[in-house]
Amino acid sequence: MPVLDDQLTTTFAALADPIRRAILARLTRGEATVGQLAEPFDVSLPAISKHVKVLQKAGLIEQTRRAQWRSCRLRPxxxxxxxxxxxxxxxxxxxxxxxxxxxxxxxxxxxxx
Known part of the structure; x- marks a missing residue:
């Protein structure tokens, strides 16, 4: 059975990881930097950045840039x-x-x- 490359498939793939679900849960409380998102996890900052990219590709979050800071926010x-x-x-x-x-x-x- 072929895997469909549609938005729903991409969304479910992004939601399959518990760290990404926790990141989304955190963003329900408001915007956060990647560093802030990484705080509760015992993983490297580059690993969190990869999770953020997966969530961005799925359209679940977007990043904004203010000066040198990048904030992430939830897209519903x-x-x-x-x-x-x-x-x-x-x-x-x-x-x-x-x-x-x-x-x-x-x-x-x-x-x-």
Whole structure:
């Protein structure tokens, strides 16, 4: 099965790494420099810079430059696309949970499902 090179695929690939997810979580509180983003991690600054580049390529963050400082900030659009995609499965997941709940209820009541 070929891998699709679309925005959603790129976004999910970027979100697959826990450090990148933590960087995004930090940026929900406001802009930060790469150095500030690196503080909680026991990895090198170049490694954090690589994570930032992956997030930039996915469109999840953007960098701004003020004098010699570069700040990163969250871009919500790709995350909205993920939420929209997941909404397609909301009914299915809801039905599955309801069916499981009914099955467990039947078992508790001694009924044969």
């Amino acid at each position: 659009e790709p995350l909205r696309d993920v939420v929209s995609w997941m909404a397609l499965y909301r009914d299915f997941l809801g039905d599955s949970v309801e069916r499981l709940d009914q099955y467990l209820s039947d078992l508790q009541n001694g009924e044969t499902p």
